[in-house]
Amino acid sequence: MGSHPNIASTAALIADPARAIMLVALLDGHPRPAGELAYCAGVTAQTASSHLGKLLAGGLLAVETEGRHRYYRLAGPHVALTIESLASIGPVEIVRRRALTREAQKLRFARCCYDHLAGRLGVAVTQGMLERGFLAIGEGKRFDVTVAGAEWFGRMGLDVAKIKPTRAGLARQCLDWTERQHHLAGPLGVHFTRLLCVETWVRREKTSRAVEVTPKGWRCLKEHFGIEEQAVAAADLGKT
Template structure:
């Protein structure tokens, strides 16, 4: 990558309004320009100008549906850049103990483009490794084991999916709030889809945050040994019980 490309992309991301737009779209959901203008706190005309620059810079793509145009990130590579940038520098104790409920919710569990991130994302990754469903292949990737494929089948997932036979089906993504790795790539996306389709996790309206359902807590305990503990506090507003911590049941 040339120095020019790096500086161009960095300039696009650095502008505060554009940064908000990109982060808002990091859940892989399409949004209209009006919705992005609202979340960024700018006029429709200003948002349109920023969106045009992000499109020209290759960070966004747009799809027309009737009279409306809907914007998404250009791909998971853009989400990885945003997550990587967010992970640069220390996470202060102020962030970890933030009284803001939105911050706690995002730290607990969130969509990182198309895969699960946050404390629960890290716990799921650790659980899969401890149960020998997943191994670290190299610095950048995990690999699903034969035992892991069998486990996916028990969850109702189709382990014959093409991603299971691809070399890079499970990227290691550094979680910017936890400073530990969670699963990205095709396997990460597939897992989140399975968790949501099984009713174990639901998404907060118009946010990246996810919540674990009662059935999800039981499934996480049985499948991966993730037990409730008050270290994870993001769901306190929904559940008066202590939340979770990873526990190995193997």
């Protein structure tokens, strides 16, 4: 029993075409009798029975016996979510063989995601705030601003108490697509990014979402977070 022993075997249950068809057929939540599912999947009743038994044992289906019919349905919403989630993964589209353009590289390095800082720089800054205890991982994809954090933002000229949280909270964890790491979003992220512009740590490009760090910006980033230009630029690959 490893940590996730289920996942391979669960996936194996969905991996069979006949079973996958049955599961998809049950996505609407309506229970269906075994025979109908057999017909959907285009297999005989014996085969379908075998499949349904496995799905049942695997915890993907539930069954209710009514007379001589046995009605199968998905075991719960989490199963439906998993099926739909699987459907979102597709074979790679036409691969872009060409290297990233200069513009794309700048975007990857630092950019605005809506109105907050993203890209490697966004991730690095957020990481710095976490390491220094200004932020802490909160419940439900939120960051919590610590006491030390509130003081620091205050010294920067940002009164955290004055920032109005949205329903999703004051500071959210936004998952960066390309970096696969969280960075600071939400009202606090927006205000902070605006502050960086005003203080001329960074300059936003007019034509795109790219962001450029000023010399002063690098100095301050190093001073406050120990972030160095080369380190961010080189943070290409994680490592052990």
